[in-house]
Amino acid sequence: MTANSLHRARGIIRVVTQATSGERNRALFWAAMRARHMLLAGEINKTDGAELLRILHREAISGGLPAREAERTIKSAMRPA
Numbered sequence: 425m426t427a428n429s430l431h432r433a434r435g436i437i438r439v440v441t442q443a444t445s446g447e448r449n450r451a452l453f454w455a456a457m458r459a460r461h462m463l464l465a466g467e468i469n470k471t472d473g474a475e476l477l478r479i480l481h482r483e484a485i486s487g488g489l490p491a492r493e494a495e496r497t498i499k500s501a502m503r504p505a
Contacts, residue, residue, distance in 0.1 A: 456501030
């Protein structure tokens, strides 16, 4: 992962970490979509992408989003349009 990609990934994670009640699901969906775009653009590889999604999932749960809801949100964001 390049320094720029790492910086971008940290920013994406921060959005989920700082999301407040009522915003967590939307923030997680946005973040997972950004991760998907980074993967599709070749900005990050599959291993780094999977790790980014694991971190987003963990942070969403830590923030209060139920685990199943976080899983569904990430899966929804990762589906092709």
